[in-house]
Amino acid sequence: MSGSDASTKDNCFGNCVILAPMVRISKLPMRLLALDYGADFVFTEEIIDRRLMSCSVTRNEALSCFDFREPDHTLVLRIHDREKDKLLVQIGTASSENALKAAKIVENYCFGVDINMGCPKSFSTTGGMGAALLKKPQIVEQILTTLVKNCSVKITCKIRLIPNLEDGLQFMRMIESCGVNAVTVHGRFQSERPKDQVHLDLIKLYAAEVKIPVIANGLAGTRESLGEFLTLEKVKNETGCDSLMVARNAMWNCSVFKIIRKLKNLQSEHFSVSTVDEKTQVAKKLLKYCVTFDFPVQYFKYAVQNSIGDHPIVDKVRNTTLMSEVCAQFDLEEFYRSELLKISLTMESPLQKKPKLEPNGIEDDRNVIMFSYPFEYNKYRKVITVPPKTLLSEFFNKPLFKNCEVKPRFETTPFQDSRWKCVCYLSERRAFLSTYCERNKKHAEQGAAAVALIGMGMMDHRLDMIYRNEPTLSHLMTRPHFSLKGDSDQATELSSFRYEDQIDLKTRLTVHDSVLEWFA
Structure with a gap:
């Protein structure tokens, strides 16, 4: 021109x-x-x-976007269709x-x-x-x-x-x-x-x-x-x-x-600008976009603090570290969970080019238990003070497993957006993994350990903590004795189950006879 x-x-x-x-x-x-x-x-x-x-440019079909990433897979720009x-x-x-x-x-x-x-x-x-x-x-x-x-x-x-x-x-x-x-x-x-x-x-x-x-x-x-x-x-x-x-x-x-x-x-x-209440509605719409397109909580916190200014909800958001906690302040818990599942299930590994993280060396699929378990530390520690990895390690130090030589081993794999998935191996015979992609390696390992604890019946969980009904999980539950695919009354009772109503987890660790047989 x-x-x-x-x-x-x-x-x-x-x-x-x-x-x-x-x-x-x-x-x-x-x-x-x-x-x-x-x-x-x-x-x-x-x-x-x-x-x-x-940057290299890749198509993100799950989000209908094109992603521009640096060689270390850091996201520089995301453009929606x-x-x-x-x-x-x-x-x-x-x-x-x-x-x-x-x-x-x-x-x-x-x-x-x-x-x-x-x-x-x-x-x-x-x-x-x-x-x-x-x-x-x-x-x-x-x-x-x-x-x-x-x-x-x-x-x-x-x-x-x-x-x-x-x-x-x-x-x-x-x-x-x-x-x-x-x-x-x-x-x-x-x-x-x-x-x-x-x-x-x-x-x-x-x-x-x-x-x-x-x-x-x-x-x-x-x-x-x-x-x-x-x-x-x-x-x-x-x-x-x-x-x-x-x-x-x-x-x-x-x-x-x-x-x-x-x-x-x-x-x-x-x-005059809109009232603070109206501003919170604008912030809520922004938050939904942050969740849908997998933007970190820090971005939303910065934006909402600059937008609303002095307001009780800003103080609450400022003191949070997890997107789930921020969503709770805006009554978006269910929206967060549904969107989080979509992102996790469609996440691909840029290194292995596989749509899923697959355990190595486990020949029988029945020995692999996996489901989506996001490790939300701030929520977890309010209920159980001991991290899942510590619980798992202490459990296999019991005299019960003296002759089994079971030592949990964790294998983490980087996924896109600087996220991680992890497999927890037990004596190379069993594998447990969460299909949820965590923001850091430590949380990925804790999530895999939690799946192992749940899978062996050592830790109770609520229905809203599990996003996929896994038949491999139902028969391993020790408490409560409900199938995840049971009738609606059972599902309601399970969803209303509270950790707080139980005795301290460390004092009541139990295990199925079938779990002992795994490592015999």
């Missing part, structure tokens, strides 16, 4: 409301939520060019060569590529990226021209104001001459922060200098007030821009996109 081609407005970026690229925020759950509420386009957070260049025509991937770069290589990795999975020239943070500028590029127009021209000539997707960039006005206007003309489809202008200088007043007059001068679409950014209000820029008409009148990019307002309350869509005329100078 030549500079003259860019002289016509690109209609796809006109009259739009867009989710901004925000570090630790603009990940898949937030992007999908923004689309739900009416965003026209969504941006990823900034991804450094070299990081994208190192639904957002492909609405997504722009923002790249941090200081090299036209690296920018093109990174763009080529993602161009088949997104609508466009954006170059970050506005981030004022040191982690970006020290590498010559972000706002540091505002002082290097020749490099910017090389990057943008290279991408426009060699990429099949839309190319945009995001900048900040430049101290010298004429230099800023010249910078805008240079960007337009490269043939990009749009440019976003954040209305503050590199040295300024959100608390500083946005320069509406300068944004307007920048927008008037070019004919390509200009997107206004930096117009947010506060956590308590969304501010005055809640209609595109207001944005156009005050800034001369074609569209609005929303950052902090969306972080505080993603339903702002719906408000902008519906609000035609402002009734007052400022429009």
Whole structure:
């Protein structure tokens, strides 16, 4: 595309409301939520060019996504099929060569590529990226021209104001001459922060200098007030821009996109944000996306703390370490369990390329017991103070097994998303494993040990802790004496069984005669 081609407005970026690229925020759950509420386009957070260049792309059929992973299988980017025509991937770069290589990795999975020239943070500028590029127009021209000539997707960039006005206007003309489809202008200088007043007059001068679409950014209000820029008409009148990019307002309350869509005329100078109760409903929707697309609890905690602020539910979430505990605060326990099972059953090993973890050396399938048992440590320790591995080890130290020489052995295997599965071998004759993928090796081993304890009838469990009815399990239960596939009355009685009603587990370890025969 030549500079003259860019002289016509690109209609796809006109009259739009867009989710901004925000570090630790603009990940898949937030992007999908923004689309739900009416965003026209969504941006990823900034991804450094070299990081994208190192990624391999795999199809995640279970989630209807494409996953971009580093060589150690760390997830860098997850793109859902639904957002492909609405997504722009923002790249941090200081090299036209690296920018093109990174763009080529993602161009088949997104609508466009954006170059970050506005981030004022040191982690970006020290590498010559972000706002540091505002002082290097020749490099910017090389990057943008290279991408426009060699990429099949839309190319945009995001900048900040430049101290010298004429230099800023010249910078805008240079960007337009490269043939990009749009440019976003954040209305503050590199040295300024959100608390500083946005320069509406300068944004307007920048927008008037070019004919390509200009997107206004930096117009947010506060956590308590969304501010005055809640209609595109207001944005156009005050800034001369074609569209609005929303950052902090969306972080505080993603339903702002719906408000902008519906609000035609402002009734007052400022429009109050939704109440905290409504914000919790927005947070609940975000949480469901986090669970469905297997995002870690840390991501949701960061997002909800920035969104809701001071509120009892935030204090409770802040003190949790498990996604199951967070879901309990939002009455999503059943949703969490059902989604967790789907993820666990479809998880594949990137190393072994097998859909399941299979015990080695166990010839008879009847000697293998497996089911999904997520080891939720905080919940477990409230009931039983001794970890499953310790219980298992102490059990086989009993005189009962003096001549059997049974020593539990654990074999862990890494799965995608830095998860782990584990097999617990007992004297190489029996194998126990949980089909649930844990976030770390220690929890995977504890989960396998718990399966062994349950499988040998040494530990009671509730029906809601088992996600699959295993016929191999029912005849091994010592207490309560119910089949997992029994009638509904039995299932109800089993599901209401409470560990707290039992004597301390360590004082009542028992074993079937059949278990003794395993190791005779």
